[in-house]
Amino acid sequence: MKVLVAIKRMVDYNVKVRVKADNSGVDLANVKMSMNPFCEIAVEEAVRLKEKGVATEIVVVSIGPSTAQEQLRTALALGADRAVLVESAEELTSLAVAKLLKAVVDKEQPQLVILGKQAIDSDNNQTGQMLAALTGYGQGTFASKVEVSGDSVAVTREIDGGAQTVSLKLPAIVTTDLRLNEPRYASLPNIMKAKKKPLEVLTPDALGVSTASTNKTVKVEAPAARSAGIKVKSVAELVEKLKNEAKVI
Amino acid sequence: MTILVIAEHDNKVLAPATLNTVAAAAKIGGDIHVLVAGLGAGAVAEAVAKVAGVSKVLLADNAAYAHQLPENVAPLIAELGAGYSHILAAATSNGKNILPRVAAQLDVDQISEIVSVESADTFKRPIYAGNAIATVQSTATIKVITVRATGFDPVAAEGGSAAVEAVSAAHDTGTSSFVGEELAKSDRPELTAAKIVVSGGRGIQNGDNFKHLYALADKLGAAVGASRAAVDAGFVPNDMQVGQTGKIVAPQLYIAVGISGAIQHLAGMKDSKVIVAINKDEEAPIFQVADYGLVADLFEAVPSLTSHL
Numbered sequence: 001m002k003v004l005v006a007i008k009r010m011v012d013y014n015v016k017v018r019v020k021a022d023n024s025g026v027d028l029a030n031v032k033m034s035m036n037p038f039c040e041i042a043v044e045e046a047v048r049l050k051e052k053g054v055a056t057e058i059v060v061v062s063i064g065p066s067t068a069q070e071q072l073r074t075a076l077a078l079g080a081d082r083a084v085l086v087e088s089a090e091e092l093t094s095l096a097v098a099k100l101l102k103a104v105v106d107k108e109q110p111q112l113v114i115l116g117k118q119a120i121d122s123d124n125n126q127t128g129q130m131l132a133a134l135t136g137y138g139q140g141t142f143a144s145k146v147e148v149s150g151d152s153v154a155v156t157r158e159i160d161g162g163a164q165t166v167s168l169k170l171p172a173i174v175t176t177d178l179r180l181n182e183p184r185y186a187s188l189p190n191i192m193k194a195k196k197k198p199l200e201v202l203t204p205d206a207l208g209v210s211t212a213s214t215n216k217t218v219k220v221e222a223p224a225a226r227s228a229g230i231k232v233k234s235v236a237e238l239v240e241k242l243k244n245e246a247k248v249i
Numbered sequence: 250m251t252i253l254v255i256a257e258h259d260n261k262v263l264a265p266a267t268l269n270t271v272a273a274a275a276k277i278g279g280d281i282h283v284l285v286a287g288l289g290a291g292a293v294a295e296a297v298a299k300v301a302g303v304s305k306v307l308l309a310d311n312a313a314y315a316h317q318l319p320e321n322v323a324p325l326i327a328e329l330g331a332g333y334s335h336i337l338a339a340a341t342s343n344g345k346n347i348l349p350r351v352a353a354q355l356d357v358d359q360i361s362e363i364v365s366v367e368s369a370d371t372f373k374r375p376i377y378a379g380n381a382i383a384t385v386q387s388t389a390t391i392k393v394i395t396v397r398a399t400g401f402d403p404v405a406a407e408g409g410s411a412a413v414e415a416v417s418a419a420h421d422t423g424t425s426s427f428v429g430e431e432l433a434k435s436d437r438p439e440l441t442a443a444k445i446v447v448s449g450g451r452g453i454q455n456g457d458n459f460k461h462l463y464a465l466a467d468k469l470g471a472a473v474g475a476s477r478a479a480v481d482a483g484f485v486p487n488d489m490q491v492g493q494t495g496k497i498v499a500p501q502l503y504i505a506v507g508i509s510g511a512i513q514h515l516a517g518m519k520d521s522k523v524i525v526a527i528n529k530d531e532e533a534p535i536f537q538v539a540d541y542g543l544v545a546d547l548f549e550a551v552p553s554l555t556s557h558l
Contacts, residue, residue, distance in 0.1 A: 017377045026381050093358045123376055124361045129349035138320050138424035141346050154428060159342040162432040162488055168425045178494055179487055214389035215358040221382050229540040235553040238543050246523045248502040
């Protein structure tokens with residue numbers, strides 16, 4: 001079966017971001033960009049499904065600036081077969097991304113679509129669920145285990161109190177949680193080979209999708225800083241401070 | 250303006266996060282209706298009817314809603330929600346699972362995990378693991394929003410007297426089915442609602458050593474949390490993870506033991522009122538956010554702390 005994986009280019013998770021002085025957003029000039037960590041897990045899961053003989057082809061798609069081709073090449077080096085970039089310079093909302101992905105799903109007809117559970121820049125946690133709504137497919141969000149058998153997929157999900165397993169009819173949408181797998185690294189020969197794999201570039205217009213949004217970011221501020229704390233010398237002093245100064249115990 | 254709040258429950262008990270969500274709805278202003286979708290959830294609807302500020306309870310009792318499968322619940326919410334100005338749910342795993350599906354069905358953008366209400370159409374929410382706060386304005390006719398519980402003080406669970414109205418609409422799309430679940434058992438307070446949280450990280454070294462934290466937590470009546478490192482190493486189950494991708498907590502007192510303080514962990518706890526860090530590495534980033542830091546070996550400090558209480 002064909003598996004579609006959606007990935008996002010964003011600021012590397014180790015970078016401590018700074019808010020711009022004019023409060024228009026976060027300063028992303030000259031910071032390291034990477035593939036969203038949850039997307040890496042999604043790519044890894046697709047590659048494992050192919051290694052098990054369940055998946056026959058892996059198509060990886062990204063929606064973003066032309067520089068997102070770097071992350072698509074990374075995914076190709078990890079084992080994806082071909083890539084699609086829907087080029088859009090502006091920042092899109094999750095709904096706009098879901099609509100573009102729906103157009104790609106209509107075109108590619110995958111049996112399984114794997115996304116990360118959330119992008120660590122917007123922290124929205126929406127796109128997979130929205131794509132499931134638009135396609136009418138079942139959704140297995142926050143997946144820690146994915147097992148395809150016949151025309152259905154069993155997804156074990158991380159929920160607040162523990163774990164839950166649901167069975168979805170294929171085609172279906174899965175979003176990955178941290179515990180699904182341990183993503184591999186791309187080897188140098190595979191990075192070289194990835195350069196020759198096909199990468200198609202599309203535009204929202206070509207897909208006939210409007211990316212208009214009902215949400216507007218008015219401003220972006222730095223969070224309130226915590227006042228500096230103190231170091232205590234002993235456990236007794238700590239208990240005394242918590243009882244008499246902070247009054248929390 | 251009428252606001253629809255989606256109740257969080259397990260068919261028996263109303264989850265506390267619903268009270269924080271109703272508080273957010275009250276800040277927006279307008280009539281507040283609460284939807285209880287489930288199976289045999291009459292007792293939950295009765296509990297919701299008593300919640301302060303709720304004017305009507307909608308009870309959709311149907312086998313299709315028994316396990317809150319989004320494929321079935323989202324069409325119900327989208328159908329009922331069409332007549333409302335706002336649809337709110339707690340940013341729990343259920344709320345996060347269901348509400349974006351509702352938003353897409355209504356063709357509106359969602360606003361996730363708001364921490365404050367500026368006006369009926371403008372909200373604040375953290376982005377980049379809490380390292381920036383975005384103010385977002387929505388022009389959608391129906392505003393679909395998830396609420397971070399720690400951003401709002403809960404409303405009183407008693408004092409209201411709303412009428413319960415049965416909703417007959419049944420949606421069963423048949424695209425998904427519930428197979429089973431495994432819930433972690435704990436006698437300690439629930440992590441996201443606890444007044445005191447004691448968390449352990451990689452420095453605890455193994456699962457058995459968590460007993461030191463349990464002893465301390467029991468003395469304090471606290472919940473026990475963990476960093477991703479402790480979960481990945483298998484010391485504790487992953488529903489104990491505090492952080493950007495785990496649970497967001499804001500207790501009165503947060504005690505971080507053997508946790509270095511990575512950005513992703515701080516995202517889940519830096520709104521705690523008082524933060525205590527116990528770590529033997531005095532350069533650990535956790536000390537930059539801690540109100541009280543103790544540079545010490547946790548295997549001596551934690552039992553000593555327990556005996557001092």
